[in-house]
Amino acid sequence: MQKWTVQSNATNKILHSPPSWFERLDWAALFPKRQPVEVDLGCGDGSLLLHWAKRFPDRNWLGVERLKGRVLKLERKAPRLGIAGNLRALRIESGYAVEWLFPPASVTAFHIYFPDPWPKKRHHKYRLVQPAFVTVLARALEPGGFVNLATDHGDYFAEMLACFGANASFERVEPLVPATPEEMTDFERDFATEGRPINRARFRKVRS
Ligand SMILES: C[S@@+](CC[C@H](N)C(=O)[O-])C[C@H]1O[C@@H](n2cnc3c(N)ncnc32)[C@H](O)[C@@H]1O
Numbered sequence: 246m247q248k249w250t251v252q253s254n255a256t257n258k259i260l261h262s263p264p265s266w267f268e269r270l271d272w273a274a275l276f277p278k279r280q281p282v283e284v285d286l287g288c289g290d291g292s293l294l295l296h297w298a299k300r301f302p303d304r305n306w307l308g309v310e311r312l313k314g315r316v317l318k319l320e321r322k323a324p325r326l327g328i329a330g331n332l333r334a335l336r337i338e339s340g341y342a343v344e345w346l347f348p349p350a351s352v353t354a355f356h357i358y359f360p361d362p363w364p365k366k367r368h369h370k371y372r373l374v375q376p377a378f379v380t381v382l383a384r385a386l387e388p389g390g391f392v393n394l395a396t397d398h399g400d401y402f403a404e405m406l407a408c409f410g411a412n413a414s415f416e417r418v419e420p421l422v423p424a425t426p427e428e429m430t431d432f433e434r435d436f437a438t439e440g441r442p443i444n445r446a447r448f449r450k451v452r453s
Contacts, residue, residue: 257329259320260336269348276305277330281353284309286339287360287373291319293430298323298332304353308334309342340378347385350453354391355382359432362398374405376412383414386450393421394446397436402444409448420445 261275272282281304285294288308298306310316316334323332335342343355360373374394382392392415396402409415422445423429429437436443 259323259329259332259334260316261333263335263346266337266346270346272305272348272351275307275333278305280305280331282307282351283354283356284347284352285356285358286343287311287357288315288319288334290315290431291322291334293356293358293428294319294332295322295326295328296427298328299326302331304331306332308332309337309339310334311336311338339373340381343378343385344381349384350387352385352390353387354393355386356393358393358395358430359397359436360401362396362401364398364400369404372401372404374401374408376408379408379412379415383412383450383453388450388453390450391418392448392450394448395420395430395433396444397432397441399444402446406446409446414450414452415448416451418447418449420447 263270263274273279276282283297283304284307285291286309288294288310291308291310294306294308297304308316308319313336316336319334323329335346337346357374361371363369363371386392392409394405396405409417423433426434433443
């Protein structure tokens with residue numbers, strides 16, 4: 246059998262290419278079942294997404310990642326775990342996806358775990374979590390939806406708290422804390438081994 250005949254059909258393809266990168270996504274075109282959508286922004290190799298997609302088949306899971314090699318890993322691993330319908334990935338920049346691709350009030354939860362910290366002051370402008378980004382997260386979330394954050398970087402964490410604290414759409418609630426290593430991201434498992442402290446926060450959308 247030739248290699249290219251093995252690929253799944255469009256409905257089951259994990260790596261999604263929308264018909265246009267300039268129009269909002271139609272979740273029904275990505276996921277066969279209409280159910281809550283949770284998005285992991287900067288999902289890396291996606292091991293946590295794979296875990297969730299398997300454990301919570303009654304939710305749709307989307308990974309957003311700019312590096313092709315990482316989303317392709319996700320695509321390779323999912324079928325081996327029997328995951329097909331409720332997991333998709335987009336290879337694109339997270340800020341663009343949230344602002345321009347996601348339909349308003351359509352996402353149940355965002356997960357932003359260990360986003361690149363850009364530690365040098367002159368590079369802070371490249372950080373994902375900024376006031377304008379928090380506003381577009383609020384627009385994409387359903388009423389009552391959540392943003393979950395984790396970082397090992399204390400200074401970036403303080404900035405995250407300030408950005409969400411200044412946005413009236415959100416209130417801070419108890420964070421999600423992984424109970425097992427499977428509930429950790431790849432980066433978190435490494436940091437846990439090193440004994441690095443992890444900062445976590447969770448925000449709920451309380452008004453538009
Ligand atoms: C430090 S890693 C964390 C990966 C994963 N969340 C984890 O905790 O294991 C950051 C990931 O975000 C991706 N990334 C960084 N900036 C991004 C952006 N603006 N849009 C999409 N992906 C981004 C990187 O390629 C990388 O895979």
